[in-house]
Amino acid sequence: MDQQMEQYANLIVREGVNVQPGQTMVVNAPVQCAAFAQALCRQAYQAGAAEAVVFWSDEVVNKIKLQYASDDVIGDVPQWFVDRATHYVQKGACFVSISANDPELLKDVDPAKMALMSKVTRQALQEYRKYLMTNQGCWCVTAMATAPWAKKVFPGLGEQQAVDKLWQAILQASRADGDDPVGDWSRHVQSMKTRVDKLNAHHFDALHMTGANGTDLRIGLADDHIWCGGREESAKGILFSANIPSEEVFTAPHARRVDGKVVSTMPLIYNGVMIDGFSFTFKDGEVVDFAAREGYDTLKLLLDTDEGSLRIGEVALVPYDSPIRQTGILFYNTLFDENASCHLALGDGYATCIGGEDRTDAALEQKGLNRSLSHVDFMVGAADTRITGIKGDVEIPVFEQGNWVI
Amino acid sequence: MDQQMEQYANLIVREGVNVQPGQTMVVNAPVQCAAFAQALCRQAYQAGAAEAVVFWSDEVVNKIKLQYASDDVIGDVPQWFVDRATHYVQKGACFVSISANDPELLKDVDPAKMALMSKVTRQALQEYRKYLMTNQGCWCVTAMATAPWAKKVFPGLGEQQAVDKLWQAILQASRADGDDPVGDWSRHVQSMKTRVDKLNAHHFDALHMTGANGTDLRIGLADDHIWCGGREESAKGILFSANIPSEEVFTAPHARRVDGKVVSTMPLIYNGVMIDGFSFTFKDGEVVDFAAREGYDTLKLLLDTDEGSLRIGEVALVPYDSPIRQTGILFYNTLFDENASCHLALGDGYATCIGGEDRTDAALEQKGLNRSLSHVDFMVGAADTRITGIKGDVEIPVFEQGNWVI
Numbered sequence: 001m002d003q004q005m006e007q008y009a010n011l012i013v014r015e016g017v018n019v020q021p022g023q024t025m026v027v028n029a030p031v032q033c034a035a036f037a038q039a040l041c042r043q044a045y046q047a048g049a050a051e052a053v054v055f056w057s058d059e060v061v062n063k064i065k066l067q068y069a070s071d072d073v074i075g076d077v078p079q080w081f082v083d084r085a086t087h088y089v090q091k092g093a094c095f096v097s098i099s100a101n102d103p104e105l106l107k108d109v110d111p112a113k114m115a116l117m118s119k120v121t122r123q124a125l126q127e128y129r130k131y132l133m134t135n136q137g138c139w140c141v142t143a144m145a146t147a148p149w150a151k152k153v154f155p156g157l158g159e160q161q162a163v164d165k166l167w168q169a170i171l172q173a174s175r176a177d178g179d180d181p182v183g184d185w186s187r188h189v190q191s192m193k194t195r196v197d198k199l200n201a202h203h204f205d206a207l208h209m210t211g212a213n214g215t216d217l218r219i220g221l222a223d224d225h226i227w228c229g230g231r232e233e234s235a236k237g238i239l240f241s242a243n244i245p246s247e248e249v250f251t252a253p254h255a256r257r258v259d260g261k262v263v264s265t266m267p268l269i270y271n272g273v274m275i276d277g278f279s280f281t282f283k284d285g286e287v288v289d290f291a292a293r294e295g296y297d298t299l300k301l302l303l304d305t306d307e308g309s310l311r312i313g314e315v316a317l318v319p320y321d322s323p324i325r326q327t328g329i330l331f332y333n334t335l336f337d338e339n340a341s342c343h344l345a346l347g348d349g350y351a352t353c354i355g356g357e358d359r360t361d362a363a364l365e366q367k368g369l370n371r372s373l374s375h376v377d378f379m380v381g382a383a384d385t386r387i388t389g390i391k392g393d394v395e396i397p398v399f400e401q402g403n404w405v406i
Numbered sequence: 407m408d409q410q411m412e413q414y415a416n417l418i419v420r421e422g423v424n425v426q427p428g429q430t431m432v433v434n435a436p437v438q439c440a441a442f443a444q445a446l447c448r449q450a451y452q453a454g455a456a457e458a459v460v461f462w463s464d465e466v467v468n469k470i471k472l473q474y475a476s477d478d479v480i481g482d483v484p485q486w487f488v489d490r491a492t493h494y495v496q497k498g499a500c501f502v503s504i505s506a507n508d509p510e511l512l513k514d515v516d517p518a519k520m521a522l523m524s525k526v527t528r529q530a531l532q533e534y535r536k537y538l539m540t541n542q543g544c545w546c547v548t549a550m551a552t553a554p555w556a557k558k559v560f561p562g563l564g565e566q567q568a569v570d571k572l573w574q575a576i577l578q579a580s581r582a583d584g585d586d587p588v589g590d591w592s593r594h595v596q597s598m599k600t601r602v603d604k605l606n607a608h609h610f611d612a613l614h615m616t617g618a619n620g621t622d623l624r625i626g627l628a629d630d631h632i633w634c635g636g637r638e639e640s641a642k643g644i645l646f647s648a649n650i651p652s653e654e655v656f657t658a659p660h661a662r663r664v665d666g667k668v669v670s671t672m673p674l675i676y677n678g679v680m681i682d683g684f685s686f687t688f689k690d691g692e693v694v695d696f697a698a699r700e701g702y703d704t705l706k707l708l709l710d711t712d713e714g715s716l717r718i719g720e721v722a723l724v725p726y727d728s729p730i731r732q733t734g735i736l737f738y739n740t741l742f743d744e745n746a747s748c749h750l751a752l753g754d755g756y757a758t759c760i761g762g763e764d765r766t767d768a769a770l771e772q773k774g775l776n777r778s779l780s781h782v783d784f785m786v787g788a789a790d791t792r793i794t795g796i797k798g799d800v801e802i803p804v805f806e807q808g809n810w811v812i
Binding site (some may be wrong): 031032034037040041042045046050054055058060061064065067068069070072078079080083084087226231256 | 437438440443444447448449452457458460462463464466467470471473475476479484486489494536563678781
């Protein structure tokens with residue numbers, strides 16, 4: 001396992017953030033992921049990094065704060081916390097984030113307190129978030145198996161067995177369980193580029209998504225939208241993979257041109273609370289009605305974040321035969337579950353999904369890019385998902401029976 | 407164990423830093439000590455703290471940095487790191503530090519790189535250090551059993567057994583293994599106060615320490631020195647215990663009036679390197695000669711930190727029948743080992759060990775207080791240690807055969 005973890009860390013360093021000689025790498029790591037954070041640091045230096053820094057966090061300490069602290073304390077983000085992120089942004093650092101949340105940790109915590117903490121943190125880190133969302137620097141979200149997460153995914157197994165099995169699933173999903181993870185990943189992202197190039201050649205105005213569960217949604221695409229997937233390119237021309245694993249091909253919808261109904265096909269964990277069996281009705285891009293069998297209040301708080309959290313900022317296509325979906329595992333973690341299914345995201349869109357040199361915020365919004373403090377993916381793909389691409393009067397099949405046909 | 411850890415955390419919060427209602431508590435915690443840090447946060451809020459914050463660190467990530475990074479990178483402390491400490495100092499926070507180092511982790515690391523990291527960190531945190539060293543705020547150093555440390559202390563045991571045994575030793579040494587840790591600790595520090603009061607009544611000019619191992623040292627005491635031990639009092643009048651466990655009664659020697667030879671009686675771990683079988687010869691307060699059977703180069707680097715690291719800043723009396731010495735365990739950790747033996751510290755002295763209202767740095771140095779970026783304790787007490795207190799021509803026995811006789 002130690003050897004496999006080092007290999008996985010090497011994949012993240014080389015293909016994930018593509019550390020450059022003399023660069024600084026920052027790792028956002030839960031304290032429970034120390035072993036993997038250490039491996040990432042070792043691999044970064046071996047790849048030529050000048051420095052590897054870890055921003056530690058602990059969701060349990062955060063939970064205790066949410067349980068006991070006043071809104072004044074929860075709502076106050078100290079300046080050093082902002083300056084720390086800015087310091088490394090100004091150095092041109094690359095950023096790895098290890099995702100390993102206990103899916104059920106926060107289920108009994110007041111959703112209003114969680115929403116407050118989440119909102120003030122996002123606001124405080126706006127500069128840092130912009131640096132990442134606009135690919136000024138390279139970044140990668142990855143994962144590590146921890147005991148509370150593994151026990152949720154495999155409730156029937158003992159703790160060590162569950163952790164081992166989750167690690168294997170993470171490595172398999174990341175194509176990092178063979179002898180040459182860097183080579184395997186490289187081939188995978190090349191093949192995604194082929195799909196991306198085809199979609200970009202079509203210049204669709206909109207997509208039309210339907211399914212037997214009641215989904216019937218017309219998703220207008222942003223003007224000059226660009227399909228992305230697999231590797232991205234930073235402002236400095238460095239190729240990187242922002243998510244490992246990743247199976248999605250995605251672009252920016254038009255924030256004011258989404259109409260119809262979409263029904264979720266997998267549960268969503270938001271701020272540690274499960275939202276399940278939910279649907280949204282859109283008119284002119286905005287959610288005008290919604291329902292949820294479970295987690296309604298949390299979903300309502302998410303939609304109330306700001307004006308942009310009522311609109312979608314991302315549409316992502318993932319085939320039903322994706323290897324992650326084929327594992328049959330529900331990971332309770334967006335990094336994995338979003339790569340098992342077509343999905344949309346409420347909230348902020350990626351500026352990199354809009355073409356053209358004119359990249360002021362106003363120009364991006366003019367082209368249809370959504371703006372929000374939040375960005376939350378939710379799954380809408382199923383075995384019978386049908387998607388067509390619309391260009392003027394022409395409709396071209398993109399997905400049939402849940403899989404690519406373009 | 408969970409229940410005992412919560413009780414121990416409660417002792418640290420109530421008697422260690424004595425958290426006040428509405429105060430902020432900061433915990434300096436290795437990532438390996440997350441469970442104890444979480445317990446401290448819970449107990450702090452339950453004691454009325456407004457906020458509990460954790461500064462996480464990982465000695466393994468530090469080691470990797472020492473192994474790979476350049477001196478420029480190691481020597482550069484970012485401003486946010488300084489500002490973070492200052493932020494909580496300005497809030498009047500109390501600070502808990504969990505000590506749990508792997509005693510042998512850094513043994514193969516270049517001592518010059520360690521000395522550089524240690525020096526720039528201390529320099530950067532001078533304001534924070536002054537806040538603690540002058541008791542502007544309450545602080546407490548405590549410990550948690552971790553696997554690498556426990557395996558060094560009990561090399562013959564399996565990992566879990568070793569950790570359990572080290573935890574029991576920590577709790578026993580801290581008088582926290584009974585039903586009423588807060589009451590037991592309170593009685594202990596009361597009894598130390600009796601010794602302190604007797605020594606303060608004598609107003610000794612100097613101590614004379616001798617032993618069969620070759621120690622023959624005259625330790626001049628600082629003008630207006632005050633003996634301390636057990637509870638201390640912060641500038642705001644809050645009583646706290648700066649070390650848990652603690653068995654020592656200590657004061658400030660005169661930085662320019664120490665003469666003779668002192669021979670160590672226990673190994674010293676400095677920057678992860680063991681220094682053993684060492685001795686110093688002092689003249690007019692300064693180390694003019696030294697030797698070490700093991701770790702000579704590291705000892706030399708320690709003495710080279712600055713001018714003040716060649717002089718002593720603390721003399722502490724601990725009886726040979728101390729319960730920690732009686733466990734017979736060598737903890738390889740100063741917090742414990744210093745409470746098993748009389749000891750001295752090279753480097754910075756405690757301003758709180760000097761009386762009088764006039765507390766400018768110049769005035770403190772005039773009275774004999776030593777000043778340095780470092781403060782490193784080393785053990786000199788043995789079963790036959792004899793100490794007399796000198797006042798003019800009079801010599802009064804303080805220790806005979808290693809124990810109190812005053």
